[in-house]
Amino acid sequence: MLTKGVPDFSEGAVSFDEDGHLERGKTPTVMNPNDAFALEAALQTRVRHGGHVSGMSMGPPGYAEVLEGAMESVYTDDSYLLSDRELAASDTWATAITVSSGIEKYREEVADVDLVFAGFKTADGETGQTGPQTCWALEWPIVTHVIALDIDPDERRLRAKRLVEGDVDEIETVETPLPCMVVTDPEFEPTYRKASHRLTHKELRAETQERAADHDEHLTTWDHADLNLDPDYIGLDGSPTIVSSVDPIPKAPSEREATMIDPDDGTAMEPVLEELQPFAGGD
Amino acid sequence: MSTNGSNGSEYEHYEAVVVGCGPGGAAAAARLAEHGVETLVLERGVEAGSKNVSGGLIYAEDSAPYTIDDLFDGFREEAAERxxxxxxxxxxxxxxxxxxxxxxxxxxxxxxCDAVLRRQMDSWLEARVHEKTSETGGGVLTNVRVNGLLREDGEIIGVTCDELDPIEADLIVAADGVNSELAREAGLMxxxxxxxxxxxxxxxxxxxxxxxxxxxxxxxxxxxxxxxxxxxxxxxxxxxxxxxxxxxxxxxxxxxxxxxxxxxxxxxxxxxxxxxxxxxxxxxxxxxxxxxxxxxxxxxxxKVAHREPYRDRLVLVGDAAGQMQAQGPIIKGMNHAVTAGALAADAFAITRGNADSEAAGRRYAKLLEDSGTMAKLRPKxxxxxxxxxxxxxxxxxxxxxxxxxxxxxxxxxxxxxxxxxxxxxxxxxxSxxxxxxxxxxxxxxxxxxxxxxxxxxxxxxxxxxxxxxxxxLTYDTDVGNPHIELLDDSAEASGAAVYACPVSAEAFGGGCYRTEQVKTNGDEETVVSLDTQPCVECGTCAIVADTAWEHPRGGKGVEYREG
CATH class of the missing domain: 3.30.9.10 (D-Amino Acid Oxidase, subunit A, domain 2)
Structure with a gap:
């Protein structure tokens, strides 16, 4: 289960400087909102089929809190943070190389992986590229825009419904062998129609509350050396993307004039009422 | 839980399903777990107690075969008031x-005899019941409304729910309160x-x-x-x-x-x-x-305590069976629900494995008689x-x-x-x-x-x-899905709800029921209208008005904080 920390863009939390640039130091970091749907998909899979769910993220040490949040909200068993100064300022390609290396290391040293879940594009970058690029690096199939999924563990196949947006939204059903990567759509909704699933869900919640309180014990941090990555191919040096400049979007000019009127001021309200008169009801 | 029912069906199956986690359901579930029975408890509130109200006294009678502190250690210290x-x-x-x-x-x-507030009391019971039933393969699920009986060839074999697929069970305990939809669907109340x-x-x-x-x-x-x-x-x-x-x-x-x-x-x-x-x-x-x-x-x-509160695999306990004793000025309900719940569980344990699907129910009715409980509920x-x-x-x-x-x-x-x-x-x-x-x-x-x-x-x-x-009051309104339908809006059929409903009043527009004057073909007629948003789910209008009455879906509707 892949996740990323992003600036909290919600009102009251986000902070911009005078030029309209985001002030990252003053803006708290939260889990990328779209990742919540991936978490739900991972949880639903675990509740229905059992297994072990690990959270993985790449970013500064502070992202451990994002992974802790994932543990609390969807009951991951443990957390892996890929964190290193050399990884700073990675673009999507460098990130994909790093994250796929993290997944490969996990498969070699921790356990084999059947499914990787990721959310649909991050709130800060909005590229939607990192997931597919990571999957490309792993040479796995990928299913995007997933709104529902079902797994046949015996056949080792995943069947998913995906939302294809167009002039008319269509729902497509696809099948793929495991292992594969699932990118959830914000329309994803978990369903628990079996009592036994709900009981498992409740049990996991109780277990995890204890575990999350002691998150550091369940957190593993890997740097570029652990991942056996050449610094020239990661971080800023390994990122082919160049951002030349960022132009603030000017505020749209108002096309209408507005006059403030105190509703309690009878004289000032008169012209308003007169204007409205023709639209009032018949009797 | 097994995914295949006794007859090879696809339904989830539990040995016992208890509907409602008030004192009757809690007692039944706790006792079933003590007998080693795999027991699933389904509660429609966000938490047990959020749908419950009582005047507030729970009795432990000397003569009762079971009292609530027999079944739940620490009840008086942790769940009760004074x-x-x-x-x-x-x-x-x-x-x-x-x-x-x-x-x-x-x-x-x-x-x-202790005063109680039901949110505190029932939520405490829920936690204990979940612990006990988890040990025998079951547990308590909240936010699940059982909406009917699952039947096979006309015989009751389980329950249907708004939130879950149908569930088959060898015993179904309807502890779903005074407005028990299961008791009504079974034709018992x-x-x-x-x-x-x-x-x-x-x-x-x-x-x-x-x-x-x-x-x-x-x-x-x-x-x-x-x-x-x-x-x-x-x-x-x-x-x-x-x-x-x-x-x-x-x-x-x-x-x-x-x-x-x-x-x-x-x-x-x-x-x-x-x-x-x-x-x-x-x-x-x-x-x-x-x-x-x-x-x-x-x-x-x-008048209404059912003398034979069972049908097929279904047994009724507590308010669902009308087991609320008004002994002159003293009202005893929760204690009888506890007794009945525990007796129903014992009846199932005694008759476990009996091919006759009504064996547990019949034994339960006999235990209610033999323990003197029925004599208290319906004094000669x-x-x-x-x-x-x-x-x-x-x-x-x-x-x-x-x-x-x-x-x-x-x-x-x-x-x-x-x-x-x-x-x-x-x-x-x-009496x-x-x-x-x-x-x-x-x-x-x-x-x-x-x-x-x-x-x-x-x-x-x-x-x-x-x-x-x-x-x-706190509500989670199920917008666009009202749980009560007014079948006859004439003042004659349903006008009594305007004053008898505890959240409606004559000349008050913000309640559930109100009267309106409607002009039709020159005539003026008084009709009753209904808005279920303020409903406290008491069931009064199910009796005094002409309605199709159901509980809201799991977790929806009023949520009592005290109860």
Whole structure:
């Protein structure tokens, strides 16, 4: 289960400087909102089929809190943070190389992986590229825009419904062998129609509350050396993307004039009422 | 849990499914788990207790085969409020009040009796029940509404739910309360006759524990129960109560539903009549702070307790089976639900493996009889007295004598005083009290009139308006999916709901029910309209109006914080 920390863009939390640039130091970091749907998909899979769910993220040490949040909200068993100064300022390609290396290391040293879940594009970058690029690096199939999924563990196949947006939204059903990567759509909704699933869900919640309180014990941090990555191919040096400049979007000019009127001021309200008169009801 | 039912079906299967996690469901589930039965408990509230209301006393009877503290260690310390150590009834005539000590009646067959608030109590029970049932492969699920019975070839084999796929079970315990949809679907209970029901409304009043102690002259580990009867409520048959909790008071009124309808009384106004009576001045007269307004329908076990509360694999316990005993002024419900729940579990354990699907139900009914529970719920002497007491002619004669100067004097002399106090305290006599005005209004009024002292304390309590009360309640409204449908909107069929519904009132537009004048072809007609948003799910309108009544989906609707 892949996740990323992003600036909290919600009102009251986000902070911009005078030029309209985001002030990252003053803006708290939260889990990328779209990742919540991936978490739900991972949880639903675990509740229905059992297994072990690990959270993985790449970013500064502070992202451990994002992974802790994932543990609390969807009951991951443990957390892996890929964190290193050399990884700073990675673009999507460098990130994909790093994250796929993290997944490969996990498969070699921790356990084999059947499914990787990721959310649909991050709130800060909005590229939607990192997931597919990571999957490309792993040479796995990928299913995007997933709104529902079902797994046949015996056949080792995943069947998913995906939302294809167009002039008319269509729902497509696809099948793929495991292992594969699932990118959830914000329309994803978990369903628990079996009592036994709900009981498992409740049990996991109780277990995890204890575990999350002691998150550091369940957190593993890997740097570029652990991942056996050449610094020239990661971080800023390994990122082919160049951002030349960022132009603030000017505020749209108002096309209408507005006059403030105190509703309690009878004289000032008169012209308003007169204007409205023709639209009032018949009797 | 196994995914294949006994007949190879695709349904999930549990040995036992218990619907509702109040005291009856909790007792059944705990006892089933003790018998090693795989038990799933389905509760429609966000948490057990969020849908529950009671006046507030739970009894542990000496004679009962099971009490709640037998089944749940630490119940009294952790889930209950104060014990009742002082029990009185106040007979009221205008501002005159005559008080009798009812402790003898209260203590008859009573091991202990505690005040409770249901959110606290039932949520505590839920946690214990989940622990116990988890050990035998089950557990408690909240936010799940069971909406019907799963049948195969007409036989009940399980339940259907709004939120889950159908579930098959060898035993289905319907502990889904006074408005049990399962009992009705099985044809075991109905919502037909208002005279089979009481309706209670209650205010939980915030009060500092020091103030509770001071105002009632008690210590931290003591509590009072006061009952009120007489002309406080005009001619509506019923009475009031006040119980002390640790940090609040439960004050409420309970009336015969048919009487509320006949007198066109507004339940919240009757409650206010009690709250603002001069007698209450000393207790709540200054700084009245209401935490919660609540309402509940109460079955009258004398008339509706089902003698054979089972069908196929389904058994009914508690309110769902009408097991609510009104023993004169004392109402006992939760204790019987606990007994019945535990007995139903025992019946299943005894008959486990029996090929006859009704074996557990039959054994359960026998255990209810053999344990004396049914005799308490449906006392023989009541059936005898009823034939006399309900004959209007006899009642009228008694009333006229009591109201005459001679009758009043007779009742009011000091000898009569002692006799009356003793009579009130006789469990045998109070179980014979007929459901007429005589017992509820005339006798207490005459006593109050003749023997009472005038109370002229100034009571400054200002209860909130109905609108404010509704505004303080917590709702999660299932927008666009109302759980009650008004089938007949004529005033004749459904007009009674406008005043009998505890969250509706004549000339109040913000309640569930209201009347509207509609012009059709020059004629003007009064019709009743319904908005279920303020509904407290008491079930009153299911009886007094023509409705299709269901509970809201799991987690939806009103959420009581006190209960």
């Amino acid at each position: 014990p009742v150590t002082d029990y009185r009834i106040h007979n009221i005539a205008g501002d005159k009040v005559k008080t009798y000590d009812l402790t003898d009646l209260h203590e008859h067959d009573t091991d202990w 109905d919502w037909e006759e208002p005279d089979e029901w009481f309706q209670g409304v209650k205010a939980v009043v915030d009060m500092d524990p020091e103030a509770v102690n001071h105002r009632f002259g008690i210590d931290d580990d003591e509590g009072v129960a006061h009952l009120f009867s007489g002309d406080l409520f005009e001619d509506v048959r019923g009475g009031g109560f006040l119980y002390t909790n640790e940090e609040s008071l439960s004050i409420g009124t309970v009336f015969h539903l048919d009487s509320l309808v006949a007198e066109q009384a507004e339940p919240h106004e009757l409650l206010d009549a009690l709250l603002t009576h001069p007698m209450m001045a000393h207790w709540i007269g200054d700084g009245y702070d209401e935490r919660e307004y609540a309402a509940k329908l109460v079955p009258d076990s004398k 002497q009541y059936d005898l007295a009823r034939t006399v007491g309900e004959r209007d002619a006899v009642t009228n004669v008694v009333d006229r004598v009591l109201e005459s100067p001679l009758g009043s004097v007779a009742l009011g002399n000091s000898l009569a005083d002692r006799v009356l106090e003793r009579a009130y305290n006789s469990p045998f006599l109070v 014979m009290l007929p459901d007429t005005r005589t017992g509820y209004t005339t006798v207490p009024t005459v006593i109050g009139e003749a023997r009472g002292k005038s109370i002229r304390w100034k009571n400054d309590a200002e209860p909130p308006s109905l609108e404010e009360r509704i505004g303080e």
